[in-house]
Amino acid sequence: MSEDLAWIGVDLGTQSVRALAVADDGTPLAAASRPLTSHRDGPRHEQDPDQWWSATSAALAEVTAAIAGAGTRAIGGLAVCATSGTVLLTGPDGTPRTPGLMYDDIRAGDLAEEAQNAGSDLWGRLAYRMQPAWALPKLLWWRDQGLLRDGARLAHQPDVITTRLVGRPVAADSSHALKTGYDLLEECWPLDVLARLHLDPAVLPPVQRAGSVLGTVGAAAADETGLPPGTPVVAGMTDGCAAQLGAGALEPGEWNAVLGTTLTLKWVSRTLLHDPTGAVYSHRAPHGDLWLPGGASSTGAGVISELFPHEDLDGLTAAAAQVHDVPLCYPLAGTGERFPFVAPDAQGFGLDIPDPATRFAAVCHGVAHVERLCFDLLHHAGADVCGPVSTTGGGARNPWWNQLRCDLLGVPVRVPADAEAALGMAVLAAGAHDRDIAGAAKRIVRLHRTLEPDLTRTAALARAHRAFVDALERRGWLDPELAAHARARTERNDA
Numbered sequence: 001m002s003e004d005l006a007w008i009g010v011d012l013g014t015q016s017v018r019a020l021a022v023a024d025d026g027t028p029l030a031a032a033s034r035p036l037t038s039h040r041d042g043p044r045h046e047q048d049p050d051q052w053w054s055a056t057s058a059a060l061a062e063v064t065a066a067i068a069g070a071g072t073r074a075i076g077g078l079a080v081c082a083t084s085g086t087v088l089l090t091g092p093d094g095t096p097r098t099p100g101l102m103y104d105d106i107r108a109g110d111l112a113e114e115a116q117n118a119g120s121d122l123w124g125r126l127a128y129r130m131q132p133a134w135a136l137p138k139l140l141w142w143r144d145q146g147l148l149r150d151g152a153r154l155a156h157q158p159d160v161i162t163t164r165l166v167g168r169p170v171a172a173d174s175s176h177a178l179k180t181g182y183d184l185l186e187e188c189w190p191l192d193v194l195a196r197l198h199l200d201p202a203v204l205p206p207v208q209r210a211g212s213v214l215g216t217v218g219a220a221a222a223d224e225t226g227l228p229p230g231t232p233v234v235a236g237m238t239d240g241c242a243a244q245l246g247a248g249a250l251e252p253g254e255w256n257a258v259l260g261t262t263l264t265l266k267w268v269s270r271t272l273l274h275d276p277t278g279a280v281y282s283h284r285a286p287h288g289d290l291w292l293p294g295g296a297s298s299t300g301a302g303v304i305s306e307l308f309p310h311e312d313l314d315g316l317t318a319a320a321a322q323v324h325d326v327p328l329c330y331p332l333a334g335t336g337e338r339f340p341f342v343a344p345d346a347q348g349f350g351l352d353i354p355d356p357a358t359r360f361a362a363v364c365h366g367v368a369h370v371e372r373l374c375f376d377l378l379h380h381a382g383a384d385v386c387g388p389v390s391t392t393g394g395g396a397r398n399p400w401w402n403q404l405r406c407d408l409l410g411v412p413v414r415v416p417a418d419a420e421a422a423l424g425m426a427v428l429a430a431g432a433h434d435r436d437i438a439g440a441a442k443r444i445v446r447l448h449r450t451l452e453p454d455l456t457r458t459a460a461l462a463r464a465h466r467a468f469v470d471a472l473e474r475r476g477w478l479d480p481e482l483a484a485h486a487r488a489r490t491e492r493n494d495a
Contacts, residue, residue, distance in 0.1 A: 005076030005433070006067055007444075008227075009246075009425030010060070011239060012052060012082040012157055014038065014102070014261045014302065019059040020422035021067055021075075024430060026444040028418065029073070030066035032059040039099075043106040043335065046099035049088050049160045056080075056161050057224045064226030077213075077232035077429040078165075081242035081421050082157035084296060085179040087135045089142060092151040094163040098142070104262075104298055106132045106336050108141035109344050115140060119181060119193035126184060127293075129278030132336065132344050134179040140197060148203050154180065155205065158236055165225070165233050167218030171206040173235035175283050182207055184284050210237045211286035211432050234432045236425055240264035240296055241283050245424030247390035247416050248445035250287065250438050254388055257371060257405075258421070259395030261302035265339075265374045266294035267383055275381040277479050279339045286428060287437040293383065295339030299348075299370045301395040303333045303363055307351065311360075317400050319357035320364060326464070327353060328471055329366035340370065340377040343477040367395070368405045368461075369468040375409060376469075376486035387411040392420065406451040408465065410458040417446040462490035 003024050011018045018033040034055035039046045067073060085103040090096050101107070109132030116123065116130040123129060130136060139154055155163070156176040163169050174182060183190045189204050208214060217231040236242065243258040244250070244266040251268060258264040267273075272282050273293035282293040308316060329350030337346040350366065353359035379385045391413055396402060406413040416423075427444050431437030469486045472478040 004073060006073040007076055007426040007430040008060070008063065008078035009242070009422035009427070009429065010056060010078060010080040010161065011242065011420060011422040011425065012056065012080060012161060013239065014083060015305070017052065017055045017059055018420065018422045019056070019063045020420065020426060021063050022423065022426045022444060023073065024443060026446050029070070030063040032062035034059045038102065040334070043109065045102040045105040047102060049096040049100045052100070052157065052160050053164050057164075057221070060225035060227060068226065075228060075231050076433050077234055078227070079234040079236040079425040079428045079432070080158040080161050081236045081239045081425050082176065084176065084238035084240065085133055085135050086157040087138055087180065088155055088160070089147060089152045090155045092153065092169075094155070094160075094169040096160065097152060098147070100157060101138050103296070104133050104334065104336070105138070106344060108132070108137035111137040111140040115181070115197065118196040119190060122183060122190055122193060126282070127272045127274045128281035129342075131278070131338055131342055133338060136179065136181045139180065139199065139203070143199060148200065152203060153205060154203055156180070159205065162214055162233055165217050165221045165227070166215035167220055168215075169205070170214040170233070171208040171235070173210045173237060174207050175210045175237035175241055177207045178281065178283060180204065208235050209286070210235050210241070210284070211428055211437060213432060232429070232432070234429045236428060237283070237286065239421045240266055240294065241292055242421035242424035242428070243392045244292060245427045245437070245441060246418065246421055246445065247392045247414075247424075248441045249390045250285070250441050252290065253384055254390070255385070256390045256392060258393040259301055259367070259391060260393035262300035263297040263367060263371060263374070264294065265371070265378070266292050267378065269293050269383070273378070273381055273383055275377065277341060277377065277482060279342050279377060280381060287431070293378070295374065297339045297370055297374065298334065298337050299331050299367055301367070301393070303331045303348070303351070304360070306333045307363065308356070308360065311356065316357060316360040317398060320361035321400050323358050323361040326365045327358065327362045328468055329362035330472065331363045331366040331370070337477065340374040341472070341478050341482070346475075346477050349471075364401050364404060365464070368408045369465055371405055372408050372465055373469065373486060376489055377482055379489065380482055380485045388414055390414040390416060392416060403451055407453050407457040408461045410453050410455065412453070413451045415448045415451065417448040466490050
């Protein structure tokens, strides 16, 4: 009986890995996390894939020990999500040969155009353009470095974990494979595109749909993690899609905004959404014949960790709430933006405000403006942005920030009780067992509260949003047609 089982989700993020176990009715059973470290050097951002496994296995060991201590439930399965576009090279046995090139690593940015031109017809049917930080340009960079030899094989970030769990190389999931050029319509690697790029298909892993079973936990991983041998390992999804599952936003028309290290937005649609700017792309949903259009910004709550590393965030929030004249801020810590516009040379502004409370307010308002602009873009592409919207991620734990975002969007915002991507992977594991992912979400996901926008404040924030849009357009980052559309939407908020 699934009612007697525990489901585990693993979220392999940028700053940490988190493992979470829940009962079939959504009751939290155990959770644990371990930190991850990064190395940044200009356009490069790397992590050690061996640390991914050591951190994940330690977090899983803590969770399984807690479940065993309670002695009431068996583990029904687990799934893993990770950052989208993070890849590495391994040997034939899955042993890492390179560092992990992270989702925002743009060392291969100059090769994005080659990748785009080689598969422009296919990418057009899939309704996206190749972007500088995506995985396929990184694969071309390794090609040019001469590293695609001696059995080298591309792996996505979660593949490192699932390979170690099962004890042998396993298939990648179709969600993480999107940015490597996987054809989600035909569900195969596009051999003609690979030939034009002088890539041997053997360097790419087999792929299975998200929600399918990749294998079962082997003896070695069982010893390290405490997971019972034979536990099903389910093909996961990217962290943005995982958060959408964790928010229970699985019906057509529902939205999920994930405010983690970066800001990710996802929608449920019956059809592919075509964005002429190339900032939007669509995953296949793990249930039904549905699509999950959206995108991932390079902005988000991560800039707060960089600007306020040892600050009392509760105190800063209280002080920021009293700031009435908030300066314009584009909260980008590094270089380059991916969504709601593609600008490899974009750089943040308004980040050097001397007063900490004012700077914190500016960053929070800036992220909210980026989120609103994402909705402007999606509305311009034909999406219905009336909601409902669910918000998840670490930033969603800040009630003041949530209300600010709700007021700027001007629509109700739902806050789930457990706002994290790991829960979405627990939902996926449970849904794979029952072959009913939407049903599993209805059982497991719990709502904390629903926020209503203060429409008076929405009108005031709309005027600030126009100034934000103007500032981005002056810098040449924002498509003039999108800028005009965003301004027109704020005029309706003013009415």
